[in-house]
Every structure is written in structure tokens, then in C-alpha cells.
Amino acid sequence: MKKNTCLFILLSFFSLYANAQKVIYISPTGSDANEGTKERPLASLTGARDAIREYKKSQGKSVSFTVSIADGVYTMQEPFVLTTEDGGTAEHPIAYVAEKGAKPVFSGGKKISGFKVLENGVWEAKIPESKYYKWRFDQLYINDKRAVLARTPNKGFIKIEGIEENVWTKGEGRSPERAQQILRFKEDVFKSLHNLSAADRELVRFRAYHKWDFTIRHVDKVDDRTMALYTSGKGMKPWNAIKKGDRLILENYEAALDTAGEWFLNKEGTLTYIPLPGQTPENTEVIAPVLENLISVRGDFANNNLVAHVTFEGIAFKHSHSNIPSSGFEPNQAATVIPAAIMLEGAKNITFTNCEIAEVGQHALWFGKGCSQSALRHSYLHNLGGGGVYIGDSAPQEGIAHTSHITLENNIIQSGGQEYPPAVGVWVGHSSDNEITHNDIGNFYYTGISVGWIWGYKPSNAKRNIITHNHIHHIGWDLLSDMAAVYTLGKSEGTVVSNNVIHHVHAFSYGGWGLYPDEGTSDIIMENNLVYSTKTGGFHQHYGENNTVRNNIFAYAKMYQAQCTRVEAHRSFNFTNNVVIFDKGAVLNGAWNKIDIYMDKNLYWNTGGDTYDFSGKSFKEWQQTGHDTNSLIADPNFRDAPNYDFTFKNKKTIGKIDFKPFDVSKAGVYGSADWLGKSKLPPSILEDFDKVVEENLKQE
Incomplete structure (x- = not known):
């Protein structure tokens, strides 16, 4: 009987779509036993995927599919998995698309209810799955915010x-x-x-x-x-x-459960929570994440059988769990051992457009081994346990397994590292030919964009990556050190970092730079960037070879304006046509007197006095070493530099150093007023950042 019913459903489905474009409907009120019509929709992405598989199998021909997704919340019982049989072609792509006006949410979590309020105001709920089946979770989301796991001390360390x-x-x-x-x-x-x-x-x-x-x-x-x-x-x-x-x-x-907003799950399966002012069990949604992976795209790159030509549009993915094992988390730069809520391998021409990834325990999205010609556009990634988007692998891959040609354009990637602070906004490992442009990346504890994964001068395949017109801000806070808005490693031929606006970068102790070519960074161009309000410099090179730093504005670092560290027997970098403006601290700090550099036609201006410290030398003494012989100490004529307006009143002075003005207003996201407004961090975050910076500097 069951077999005959399934056969009837499949025959009905094939009959409906034998001639026209293939549209499959899903709805939170649907059923995966339905035919997938608008009147009788399916209930899940997996149900739609399986219907597409059956159609391909029975019809034996390629057609285009659109999965039309109705508004509402879809509770996922398992990850949505696409394998080699689930891709489309250039002529017949497959699209998973929200209906017009709809904002469907796919949740990997479970709603927790049944709270009772104890005499002391603490909420308590018994979770049978935790008591009897040992289900535990390390994150909890309350009214769309990440709740605080009970900790001591409540503030500070x-x-x-x-x-x-x-x-x-x-x-x-x-x-x-x-x-x-x-x-x-x-x-x-x-x-x-x-x-x-x-x-x-x-x-x-x-x-x-x-x-x-x-x-x-x-x-x-x-x-x-x-x-x-x-x-x-x-x-x-x-x-x-x-x-x-x-x-x-x-x-x-x-x-440690002693302040409003904290929660704890004991070994008997009792969840306790101290509510924030105004919260009641009736007006509060509590979601515990269950699934550790929401989407998995698994192509067979070893046999050149990729998942290709699939689009996701207008969909939100939320509530993935990152399990902290009994072994804990060992130190790992950029948290590269942590997976993502959405993982892709062996994928080509996969696009996410106008999507949202939020309230996840790990990284949001990872274009892993064997991914190419894919993109994330106009998407909102926020409230992340890990980083935003990771591209490539932590080990070099050859041939089709090498990840390349990934585009990240016009995305908001904010408030990450909530569980794993070393995570970064965008990480590019062993990967080439990627374009990261017009993104807003803010409120991370370590680094905004990290490119390259070789320490030193060994061969690297992180080439020709373009990092341009991004707005990177409020990075580092005072939690970690040795970090930057843009961090690079290894040989980087063809890589360009340009036209980015970078500001408010701070570190706990050393570091807190705008542009940071670290170990072995070579043959990279950094130009036309505006970098201001950093801790220890708009620019710092640890060591590298033949880098070009030109036509940038470096402004108002707290301690030094630029740094360099290791002395090597080759040209480390060229530093030309830059404007450096400050009101405190040294101009240069580090090994500038010994390092092999070419440095000329720069302009320096101290708005806080007439002191110019070039690594222990006056400007005249510095010029006598052969550096900056055609450079100037002069007012660059910014309209209002102390208030971070770096447009020019006139170009007469900067023309003397051949500085070419660039339009800083073009950096960051673009589009509607609502989209631009969404990129603005809440005032409370901006205020808290300024407070921790002020307190941190008092300790220096």
C-alpha cells in the first residue's frame, strides 16, 4: 500500500512538470509525502532534493529546477546534503529560492519550553533528551541573541x-x-x-x-x-x-550562574537561566542548537565529478551547534580546525545571494577543497561563534582539489569569534584568484581578512587574490594580540590590497595594525588604503620580500605610525607616496635603520605638536640615511582629519609627493538604504570598543 502511494505521488509529480519549467514548492505546513505543487507542497529542502533526484532518474533528461520556498521557520531534522547527483548544468541550473516577499529560516535548533519561574526569579526547564540521552549543547540563543554561558568573573579576567x-x-x-x-x-x-x-x-x-x-x-x-x-x-x-x-x-x-543573561545546563538535564529585565517565559524564545552542520555540499573532486550550478537565494540559516569535546580546544591560529555551518567541497558555480547565516557555533561558510567559480553576494553573516567565510584549505592542494576563483561581494560579516576568538572575518588559506570586494567586516577579536598560509619563503599557491573596497573596522578589542585588519603570509605574487577603509583596530598587548604583512609575505601590493585609529601602526611588516606600500593614508595610530621588524639580506619593501598624519607617538618604530627598503616621496604631519621621531632620529637625521630625501613635513590639507574626514580641501601639497587621491566613500557595501543601515554596528558596541581601548592604553 505504501509503495503504491509513493508511486502515485511520483507519477503525479512527473505529469505536472513534464512540459513546463520545473518548479517545486516547499512550505512549513507541507509534507514530504506530497507532490510538491503549490497546493500540496513538500516540507523540506531534503524533500525537494529527493524529488529532483527521482525526476532525473525517471525522465533521463536534464531540466532546470526552481525550488520555491514559502515564508516561515523550517526546523531541520538533519543537514541538507548535496552530492554529485544533485547539481545542475550551465543550461539547466538548480535554484533554491525564497518566494517573493518571503524570508524563510532553516533552523538546526530545538525550541526549549516549559520553563517555570523559581522563587528567586531564576527560570528552570527539564530537558528529557538531556537527562535520558545525554544531549548537551554549548551555545544557547534567546530572542535571537547568544546567551552567556555561566562564567566567573562576569566581567574581566x-x-x-x-x-x-x-x-x-x-x-x-x-x-x-x-x-x-x-x-x-x-x-x-x-x-x-x-x-x-x-x-x-x-x-x-x-x-x-x-x-x-x-x-x-x-x-x-x-x-x-x-x-x-x-x-x-x-x-x-x-x-x-x-x-x-x-x-x-x-x-x-x-x-557561576549569578547574573542576568547567564545560563547553565547540569548533568541531570536541567536548564537554568537568569532572565534579563522584561523577559518572561511567554515573551521569550529559547533555542538550543542541535545540528553541527546545516548544509553539506560534497562533490567528488578526486574524480572530477563536482556538484555544480546550484543557487541559494533569500534564505536564512541559523542555529548550528559547535561541540566542545572533553579535550577542549587547543590553540589554533585563525581557528582553522573548526568547521563551518555550511561546508562545501568539490563544488563549482555554487552561489549564495541575499542569504543570512546567523546564530551559529562555528564559522558561517567554507569553500573548501576543490571549490571554484563560486560566490557569496549581498548576504548577512552575523552572531557567529567562529569566522565568516573561509576559502581553501590549511594544506596545499593540487589540480582540481585546489580552491580558486571565489567571489565575496557586498556582504556584511560582523560580530564573529563569539565562541572561538581567533577566528577571522574572511580567511583565504591555500587558495588563489579570489576577489573579496565591497564587504563590511566588523566586530571581530582577531583579524578582519587573512590571506595566505605559509610561514616563510616556501612555495605558496595563495596567488593573485584581490582584496579591494572593503570596510574593516572594530577589530581586536583588547582580547588578543599580534593581529590586524588585513593579515598576509607567504609568497603572494599578484595579490593586491587596495581601496579599503580600515579603522579602530586594537590589541591587548603588542600588535593592532591596519596592514600586516607577516612572515614571508612577498610581492604583494598595498595601495590606496585609508587606515586610521589603530594601536601600533597603520602598517607593520614582520618580514618579507619585494612588497609595495604606496599611496596610502595612515592616520592617528596610538603608539607608532608604522613598524618593521626583521632585517634580511634583500629588499623588504618599498614605501612611497604615502600620507602619514598623527597626534602622538613615534612616526617609525623598529628596525628601520637596518632594513633594506626604498622609502621616498612621503608626507608626514603631526597635528599634536612638532615632534617627529623616525626610529630614534629627527626627520633631518633620517633623511641623511638616504631615506625620504624627497619627502615632506607638511599639512596635507584634509578637511577635518581629527574627526576622520580625510577628503582634501586642496591637492596642492599632496601633489608634491605625487599622491593620487582615491574615493574612500566607495569602500564597503552598496545598495539600498536598509542594506547600508544594516552594516552599521549598534552604538553600544562602538561605545564599548572605545571604552576598552581607553582602559587598555592606561595599562601601557
Whole structure:
């Protein structure tokens, strides 16, 4: 009987669409047992995919498909998976598209209800799946915002007084395979841990922030007598170990649940939450993420059998879970070991347009191995546990497995690193010929755009990447160090970073640069960028070869305007036709007196006085070294530089250094007033950023 019913549905479907364009309808009120008509829609993306598969199989011919998606929320029971049989062709593409005026949301989460309000105002809900099946979640979303997992302290950090490591298994790498770390503290910071039950103690973990990275570990033991915390896992990396003065927080235990907005799930499956003012169980939506992956595109690039010509348009994807295992999270630059909510491999001509990815536990979207000719356009990525868009792989790939020709255009990528602070807005690893243009990237804790994944001068296939007309801002805060708005690595022939507007970049200790060519960056051009309000310089080169830095405006760094570090026996970079304006700090800091550079036709102007410190030399003494012989100290005639208006009142002075004005208004997203407005970070974030910068600088 069931078999006959399915056959009838399929025959009805084929009859309806035998002659016309193939349109399949899905709706939250539909059923995957329906035919997929407007009157009898399917219920899921997977149902639509399966209907397309059956049509292809039975009809034996290629046709175009449009999956028309009705408004509403679709609770996903499993990830939406596309394999090699699910692609289209250039002549007959496949599109998953929101109906006109609709804003469908595909959620990988589960609504939590049944809260009761205790006498102390705390909410409590029993979750049977957690009690009986050990379902746990490490993120929680309340009224479309990421709730705070119970932590101590509620604000700020616990400072580490000292650390020692006992190596258990050395292994063959630079860091031990297995080791114990003992973190010591100056005073008793474990008062909230003293009376924990054995069950709750198993859940306690800490987050330690050190240099450009961080570590999540569970706690093995707390020694109240010596004020020490014991943990174990991999040995610390010698180039970025946890050290005295680094900071941590404790989280994920009930005694830390002590302020509004915090939540905790105990081992018995009881979820507790302290509501924010005005919240009631009736006006509050609580969603726990379930699925760790929302979309998976899996082509067979090894056999040149790709998933191709598929479009997603007007769809929101939300509520993916990032599980923190018992081993925690070991330090990993840019959090490249974390997957994405939407993962693609072996894919070509895949496009996401006018989509939204939000409230996810990991990165939003990853064009992984074997992806090419694909794009993300006019999409809104925000409230991210990890980064925004990752392109390529952390290991070099050859042939068709090499990722290239990915376009990111006119996207808003904001408020990331909420679970994994080292994550970045856009990461380009071993990948070439990508174009990242007209995006707004803001409110990340590490780096805005990272390009290249080779440290030093070994061969790199991260070539010809174009980073242009992006607005990158409010990066770093005072959480991590050694970071920048644009960070590059390795040989980069053909790569151009131009016409970007970069501002408000800060770091906890060292770093906080606008443009940062790091280890081995070579043959890259950085031009026509406006960079202002950074901590330690608009520009810093660690080491590299034959880079070009020209026709940029570097303004109002807090400590130094430009830095360089390593001295090498080759031309490191050329620095020409730049305008440098500041009101405090040195002009140059670092190895400028020794490094092999060409530096000329630049303009320097101190709006805060008449002091010009060129790496310990006056301007005249600096010129006598052979640098900046045709450069000037002069007012560039900006309209209102202190208030960040860098348009020119006249071009007479800048003409003397052959500076070519560029239109900074063209950077960032473009389109409707609503779209432009969406790119503006809330005033509360801007104010908080300024506050932490001010407090951080007091400690310098």
C-alpha cells in the first residue's frame, strides 16, 4: 500500500512538470509525502532534493529546477546534503529560492519550553533528551541573541600568576603530545568552585587568552591550598605558550550562574537561566542548537565529478551547534580546525545571494577543497561563534582539489569569534584568484581578512587574490594580540590590497595594525588604503620580500605610525607616496635603520605638536640615511582629519609627493538604504570598543 502511494505521488509529480519549467514548492505546513505543487507542497529542502533526484532518474533528461520556498521557520531534522547527483548544468541550473516577499529560516535548533519561574526569579526547564540521552549543547540563543554561558568573573579576567608544565609524552613534534599544566594564582580565585559536586566539577572548564590565540580546557583538579589549577592535554606550543600575566575565565558550572543573561545546563538535564529585565517565559524564545552542520555540499573532486550550478537565494540559516569535546580546544591560529555551518567541497558555480547565516557555533561558510567559480553576494553573516567565510584549505592542494576563483561581494560579516576568538572575518588559506570586494567586516577579536598560509619563503599557491573596497573596522578589542585588519603570509605574487577603509583596530598587548604583512609575505601590493585609529601602526611588516606600500593614508595610530621588524639580506619593501598624519607617538618604530627598503616621496604631519621621531632620529637625521630625501613635513590639507574626514580641501601639497587621491566613500557595501543601515554596528558596541581601548592604553 505504501509503495503504491509513493508511486502515485511520483507519477503525479512527473505529469505536472513534464512540459513546463520545473518548479517545486516547499512550505512549513507541507509534507514530504506530497507532490510538491503549490497546493500540496513538500516540507523540506531534503524533500525537494529527493524529488529532483527521482525526476532525473525517471525522465533521463536534464531540466532546470526552481525550488520555491514559502515564508516561515523550517526546523531541520538533519543537514541538507548535496552530492554529485544533485547539481545542475550551465543550461539547466538548480535554484533554491525564497518566494517573493518571503524570508524563510532553516533552523538546526530545538525550541526549549516549559520553563517555570523559581522563587528567586531564576527560570528552570527539564530537558528529557538531556537527562535520558545525554544531549548537551554549548551555545544557547534567546530572542535571537547568544546567551552567556555561566562564567566567573562576569566581567574581566582572572590573571595567571605562573604556570609550569609536566611533560608526559614528548612525541616528535615541537610541542609535547601529552602534558599536564599547573596554573598558579596570586589569590584565591576559586571560591565559586569550593562546594561543587563531583558531577558539576566534571563540567568546569576555562578559557585562557594568550597572544594571538586561546585555549579551552577542562579542569582536572583545583588545589585550594596552593591556589593552583591542574589541567591536561597537548603540550604547550613553544611559540605561543600560556605565560604569567595571561588571562582566563572559568565557565560552565552552576555556582557561576549569578547574573542576568547567564545560563547553565547540569548533568541531570536541567536548564537554568537568569532572565534579563522584561523577559518572561511567554515573551521569550529559547533555542538550543542541535545540528553541527546545516548544509553539506560534497562533490567528488578526486574524480572530477563536482556538484555544480546550484543557487541559494533569500534564505536564512541559523542555529548550528559547535561541540566542545572533553579535550577542549587547543590553540589554533585563525581557528582553522573548526568547521563551518555550511561546508562545501568539490563544488563549482555554487552561489549564495541575499542569504543570512546567523546564530551559529562555528564559522558561517567554507569553500573548501576543490571549490571554484563560486560566490557569496549581498548576504548577512552575523552572531557567529567562529569566522565568516573561509576559502581553501590549511594544506596545499593540487589540480582540481585546489580552491580558486571565489567571489565575496557586498556582504556584511560582523560580530564573529563569539565562541572561538581567533577566528577571522574572511580567511583565504591555500587558495588563489579570489576577489573579496565591497564587504563590511566588523566586530571581530582577531583579524578582519587573512590571506595566505605559509610561514616563510616556501612555495605558496595563495596567488593573485584581490582584496579591494572593503570596510574593516572594530577589530581586536583588547582580547588578543599580534593581529590586524588585513593579515598576509607567504609568497603572494599578484595579490593586491587596495581601496579599503580600515579603522579602530586594537590589541591587548603588542600588535593592532591596519596592514600586516607577516612572515614571508612577498610581492604583494598595498595601495590606496585609508587606515586610521589603530594601536601600533597603520602598517607593520614582520618580514618579507619585494612588497609595495604606496599611496596610502595612515592616520592617528596610538603608539607608532608604522613598524618593521626583521632585517634580511634583500629588499623588504618599498614605501612611497604615502600620507602619514598623527597626534602622538613615534612616526617609525623598529628596525628601520637596518632594513633594506626604498622609502621616498612621503608626507608626514603631526597635528599634536612638532615632534617627529623616525626610529630614534629627527626627520633631518633620517633623511641623511638616504631615506625620504624627497619627502615632506607638511599639512596635507584634509578637511577635518581629527574627526576622520580625510577628503582634501586642496591637492596642492599632496601633489608634491605625487599622491593620487582615491574615493574612500566607495569602500564597503552598496545598495539600498536598509542594506547600508544594516552594516552599521549598534552604538553600544562602538561605545564599548572605545571604552576598552581607553582602559587598555592606561595599562601601557
